[in-house]
Amino acid sequence: LFLFFLCCDSQAVIEPTTSGYTCSLNQTTSPCQTYVYYRAVAPDFLDLASVGDLFSVSRLMISNPSNISSPSSPLVPFQSLFVPIQCSCNRINSSMSISYAGLNYTIKAGNTFYLVSTNQFQNLTSYQSVEVVNPTLVPT
Numbered sequence: 001l002f003l004f005f006l007c008c009d010s011q012a013v014i015e016p017t018t019s020g021y022t023c024s025l026n027q028t029t030s031p032c033q034t035y036v037y038y039r040a041v042a043p044d045f046l047d048l049a050s051v052g053d054l055f056s057v058s059r060l061m062i063s064n065p066s067n068i069s070s071p072s073s074p075l076v077p078f079q080s081l082f083v084p085i086q087c088s089c090n091r092i093n094s095s096m097s098i099s100y101a102g103l104n105y106t107i108k109a110g111n112t113f114y115l116v117s118t119n120q121f122q123n124l125t126s127y128q129s130v131e132v133v134n135p136t137l138v139p140t
Contacts, residue, residue, distance in 0.1 A: 019132045020098035023089035031088035035065060036124050038083050040075035047074060054120065055083045056103060092132055100129070107139050
């Protein structure tokens with residue numbers, strides 16, 4: 001499963017569709033560095049290693065902007081975290097390009113695009129966006 005997070009140029013006033021923010025492949029703002037706000041949740045995401053693995057970043061990359069003194073410190077439920085991501089404009093098909101941060105996630109038995117986007121990724125993406133980027137994948 002290839003997941004992505006909706007990103008856009010902060011100077012532009014563009015409303016996303018459920019599929020994402022449209023963009024032009026030749027935009028000068030691509031790629032961009034930004035942060036997502038994520039909350040530590042039980043049972044799977046109460047340590048920086050688990051959150052880091054989910055977003056493919058190191059514990060240190062989360063602990064510094066989140067003002068956590070030690071990357072190995074346990075997290076408390078709902079602790080605020082700032083996780084760095086990199087967005088870019090990506091062609092989806094011949095008529096559509098959207099801006100997103102591409103992440104790989106292995107879908108587990110019983111997962112749906114909706115459950116992954118709302119639970120593991122806390123609504124940072126929509127299930128429609130995940131479907132657009134993974135047109136041939138059928139979760140089981």
